[in-house]
Structures are given as C-alpha cells and as structure tokens.
Amino acid sequence: MSDATYPDQIAIPCAWIRGGTSKALFFHEKDLPPAGAVRDHLLKRAMGTPDVLQIDGLGGSRLVTSKIAIIRRSTRSDADVDYTFAQVDIDKDVIGYEGNCGNISSAVGPFAVDEGLIDAAEPITTVRIFNTNTSKILIARVPVADGKARVSGTTAIAGVPGTGAEILMDYTDTVGSKTGKLLPSGNVSDTLVLEDGRTIEVSLCDAGNPCVFIAAGTLGISGSELPDAVSADQQLMKTISEIQAKAGQLAGFWDWKAALPGLPPVIIVAPPDDFVDAAGDCQTAASMDLRARLVFLGKCHDSMAGTGSICSAAASRVRGSVVNRMLPEGQDTGSTLRIGHPLGVMEVKVESSGGPDSPSPEFTALGFTRTARRLMEGKILVPADYNT
Numbered sequence: 470m471s472d473a474t475y476p477d478q479i480a481i482p483c484a485w486i487r488g489g490t491s492k493a494l495f496f497h498e499k500d501l502p503p504a505g506a507v508r509d510h511l512l513k514r515a516m517g518t519p520d521v522l523q524i525d526g527l528g529g530s531r532l533v534t535s536k537i538a539i540i541r542r543s544t545r546s547d548a549d550v551d552y553t554f555a556q557v558d559i560d561k562d563v564i565g566y567e568g569n570c571g572n573i574s575s576a577v578g579p580f581a582v583d584e585g586l587i588d589a590a591e592p593i594t595t596v597r598i599f600n601t602n603t604s605k606i607l608i609a610r611v612p613v614a615d616g617k618a619r620v621s622g623t624t625a626i627a628g629v630p631g632t633g634a635e636i637l638m639d640y641t642d643t644v645g646s647k648t649g650k651l652l653p654s655g656n657v658s659d660t661l662v663l664e665d666g667r668t669i670e671v672s673l674c675d676a677g678n679p680c681v682f683i684a685a686g687t688l689g690i691s692g693s694e695l696p697d698a699v700s701a702d703q704q705l706m707k708t709i710s711e712i713q714a715k716a717g718q719l720a721g722f723w724d725w726k727a728a729l730p731g732l733p734p735v736i737i738v739a740p741p742d743d744f745v746d747a748a749g750d751c752q753t754a755a756s757m758d759l760r761a762r763l764v765f766l767g768k769c770h771d772s773m774a775g776t777g778s779i780c781s782a783a784a785s786r787v788r789g790s791v792v793n794r795m796l797p798e799g800q801d802t803g804s805t806l807r808i809g810h811p812l813g814v815m816e817v818k819v820e821s822s823g824g825p826d827s828p829s830p831e832f833t834a835l836g837f838t839r840t841a842r843r844l845m846e847g848k849i850l851v852p853a854d855y856n857t
Contacts, residue, residue, distance in 0.1 A: 478850040481515075485527065485845040486538075488576030490628040490772040490812065493536035494527060494849065495580050498553075501539065507856055509564050512537050512555060514855040519562040527849065528557065533771050535559055538573050542586050547606060548599035549587045552577045556731060558766055565731040565766075568647065568678040569602045571775015575636050575839035578609030579618035583843065589616045603646035603678070608639035620842050627746075627813025628772040633840030640779045641835045644676045647732065651675060651829075653720040657789045661715045663708065672791040673716055676835065677779030679732055681716035682791040683709075685739040685760075692739025692760045695747050696811050699737075699762060699769035709735050709764050734765035736777055738795045747771070747811045757809035758785070758802050759795040773810035778837060782806040782819035786830045804834065 474480075484495045494515060502508045513519070516535050517526020528535040537555035545551070554573060556565045578596035581587045587596055591613050598607040612619040612634045622634030644651050653673050661669045672682045685692030688705060700706065713735050717723055720733060738761050741754040763770040763777045770777070784792035785806050796802060806817045817837045821830030 475850060477853050479853050479855070480848040480850055481511075483847070483849050484580065484843055486576045486580060486841060486843050487629070488574065488841045489572030489626065489775055489839040491533040491536055491570060491572040492529065492844070493538045493570075493573045493576070495538045495540060495576070497584070498539050498541040498551075510856045511851055513557055513562065513564055514851050515849050516557045518557050518564075519560050521560045523559060528559065530559060531771060532556065532559065532766060532768055533572075536570060536573050537564075538577060538580070540577065540580060540584075540586070543599055545599055548597045550577065550581045550596065551599045551601055553601045556766065563766075566602055567731040569600045569605075569776055571638070571640070571677055571777070571779060571837070572839065574598065574600070574607055574775060575609065575638050576841040577607075578611040578636060579841050579843070582611055582613060582618045589613045603643065605643040605646050607643065610637040610639075612636070618841075622840065624838060624840055626838070626840055627810070627815050629840060633842060636839050636841055637836060638775070638839060639836040640677050640776075641832055643779065643835070644783065644832060646675055646677060647679050647722075648675045648720055651783065652787070653679060657787055658791060659719060661712060661719070663711055663715075669712055670791065671712065671716060672784055672787070673720060673733065674780050674784040674787065674790070674792075675720070676783035676832075677776030678734070678774075679720055680736050680763075680777055680780040680784075681713060681733045682736050682738055682781075682784055683712060684791055684795070685737050685762075688737065690737070691742075692737060692762065693742060693744035694762065696762070696769035696771050699764065700767075706764070706767060710767065713764070731766055734763055734774065734777060736781060737762040737764070738781070738792055740795050741797060741809065744809065746813055748813075750813070752809050752814055757807045757814050758797070759792070759806075760809040762811065770811075772812040773808055773815060775837060775839065778808055778815060778817045779835060781808055782817040783830075783832065783835060786819060786821045786832075
C-alpha cells in the first residue's frame, strides 16, 4: 500500500463511483488492512471524517457521498463477489456496517465486470452479489459492451441528471435481512411509548434493511418537508431518534438507551399529494402512491435509500401496516410502488403470491432500476500516521 513517491502518505488503489443517487469509494478488499480498528481509521481518514465539511478527504459533506464499498471475488457457490458496505458519518468519528445501501449496491455489478472479477457476457451480465452486512444474495443485471459495463443509455432516475444504462437489481431474497422475518416483532404494527408519555404507532419491517415506518401526521408534519427542514427541526429529530432506538430494541438489536443506532432507519410516510421537490420541480399526487422521507444517523436522506425503497415496497403489501394505509383507497397499484421522495418519484417492482394486500405476503418480485457510473479511478492518498 505504500508509495515511495509520497514518503509520508499511503497510496491505495480505488475507484470513485456513483451508484443510483449515492457515491462511494470502491476498494478491493486485498488492498485494505484486515477488518477491524485499523481499517476503520483508514477509511474514516480517506473520507475526511470527523469534520462537518470533510475538507481533508473525499467525502462530500452529505451522508449520500460518504460511503465505502469493499469488494472481493467470492468463494461461495451461490455468489460471484462479496460486498461489504460501510457508512461513514460526517462530523462524528463513526463508521458503521450495520446494514446495506441499495444505491451503492447497484454499482457493485459494474465494478465486478470492469475489474475482471466476473467473466463479462453481452448484452447482459448477471452478477450474484453476497452482501456481508446482511448475509443476503442480491442479483444485478448489468448491461455490457466490449467487455465493460455500459454507461450510456436511456434510463432516467429521480435525483440524477441525464440518463444512463439500466441496471436491474433483484432484492427478492433479502426479506428478513437482519432479523430473519418480514415482521420482526411479529405484528403488523406496534405502539411505542416515548419518555414524555406520547404513544406512537409504527410498523417494523425487514426487507433489504430493517426499517421502522411512521405516519407523518403522527409526528405533526405534512410529509412534504424537504431534508434540510426535517434535519433542522431539533425537537422532531429528537423524537425520531428515540423512535429509531426503541424500534431497534423491539427488533432485538440493543438496549435503546445504549447508543444512537444506524438501524433501523426511520421512514416517514404520507398519502400522495402535490409537493415541490429539492430541485424546485412540482411532483403531482397522480405520479405517486405515497410520499416518504428517510432519516438515519440523525439526518434526513437527500432522496430515498435503495434498501429503504425495497422495505417500503414490501411493507406496502402487508395489509394494515402504516405504509399500506397510506395507499389511495381502492387504487390498484399493480406490480409497482411509486415513492415520492425529496428529489422526485421512484418506482419499485413488487409482486407477492398473496396478492397486493396480504396479511403475510411472500414475494415473487422485489427490485428496482438504477444507473451507475465510474467517475474516477486511481489511488487515494492517506497520511501514513492515519492510525495515530
């Protein structure tokens, strides 16, 4: 990892890749120290954490641009590559491996193709990805030309300018990602009692990542608020953090008072309605099935996490869940869920054997379309004293 050209820095091969509406540094596992504290120090230093601007690293001062993907060729018979996701906080000296990132997952297949970790086949290469965070298999169908992942295409996704080549992500096998069950508590909804005496109805669901869902009206907001407004409301964020922590305990993760967890993220949901997104464009009620805002690590997501969209789609098909009750009454949403988020509307494919409104659905399809693009490749330089 050392480089004689820079005697007081370490040079590490990497690629800077956009996956969906997020960006991450991609590393081959062989180029990093073994998992543990030394690796964690290196990755945080690479991002420039902790610092609100991440000015001395490659992080972009937003959670969606402070992510890491670590890839290796898999030894499993059911996978081609193993993929570990790390979320690096910004102003806190924290790196977490609790869950997966759906947006970054969409760039793992193209990375595997471009790095020669899998034999490329045209026009589509199917990449079986073992996510070590959740111990689940993801399937990426990657468009390929001349032995490399295609970038150009006609697929547009909300939150990314222009269009790109369509990558199909199949998350059907990720139900029960961390808890082993679609409904970790065994209930369609649960009532949490907050420390101030308020009672909050939530639905806890686990697909892609475990998430806890709350109706916007329960929190006294409309559901059309944009991320900066949500994150700046200190009382709201305090309530959300307590709900998140208590839902984590309900899922069996921890004592809720021990720490602010990364899982389960909170997703605030509301029925369809017109709203102005972060780009200033008007999104109409007719273009969506519900509105959603995702909060994790004390901040509101700039768009919608890929795994959050998967979990929302799964929960929407559970009769009586908080998410299911947001759907327009009597409207057949078919085989997709359209989610209105701060940067537009995204579609998630969802089909279940029990029908679109089952008390205990089994999913025959659960996935979404993303685009990805390699932005930079080379070596990142990290001070040699990063571990001091």
